[in-house]
Amino acid sequence: MSQFDVQNVTKSIPIFSTIIPDYIEINKELKKIILDHRENYIPDLGSDKSNVQAWHSSWGTHNENPKFMPFVELVTGAVEFISQQYFNTKSLTYNAINMWAMMYEESEYTKKHSHFPSEFSCVYYVDVEEGSSPIIFEDTHTIEPKNGMLVIWQGLLQHSVPPTKGRRMAISMNFNAVK
Numbered sequence: 001m002s003q004f005d006v007q008n009v010t011k012s013i014p015i016f017s018t019i020i021p022d023y024i025e026i027n028k029e030l031k032k033i034i035l036d037h038r039e040n041y042i043p044d045l046g047s048d049k050s051n052v053q054a055w056h057s058s059w060g061t062h063n064e065n066p067k068f069m070p071f072v073e074l075v076t077g078a079v080e081f082i083s084q085q086y087f088n089t090k091s092l093t094y095n096a097i098n099m100w101a102m103m104y105e106e107s108e109y110t111k112k113h114s115h116f117p118s119e120f121s122c123v124y125y126v127d128v129e130e131g132s133s134p135i136i137f138e139d140t141h142t143i144e145p146k147n148g149m150l151v152i153w154q155g156l157l158q159h160s161v162p163p164t165k166g167r168r169m170a171i172s173m174n175f176n177a178v179k
Helices: 021-039 066-087
Strands: 015-019 094-104 109-113 120-128 135-136 141-143 149-154 157-160 167-177
Touching: 015 066, 021 066, 021 094, 021 120, 021 167, 066 094, 066 120, 066 141, 066 149, 094 157
Parallel strands: none
Antiparallel strands: 015 149, 094 167, 109 157, 120 149, 120 167, 135 141, 135 157
């Protein structure tokens, strides 16, 4: 069983975005936490294998630094809401299996990739300057980052970030249902 016929199905896959209430205060706190984390935690030694071609923390940052947990819980609630309201999953709960912070400087970017097999992925924009690059899904759908914006999508979607002109500080996470 080493060969398969592959047939593609066209299906619309939603991408969800919102501006978090109280984002100004949340972002002020998150920016301090990220800058402190960058200064006080050992960088990810495997970062050269990352799709993110900018500084980023380790994939388990939420486990290393408990200061991120209130934010992780906030986003977990949003993922569970989307799962229940848009995918009719009733009572599934989700766990953040990865979380990392990123800080892009001019010309830094992210290679095209997906987060499969994660069920949901997200990015949250903590501090983006004018000229900050968008996130591009499947080479066709562009979302311009805004401070306080949370974007959630199914982990199988390909996405990238072209070289940026403005700085961008963001947090990303992957989620799977708790079995």
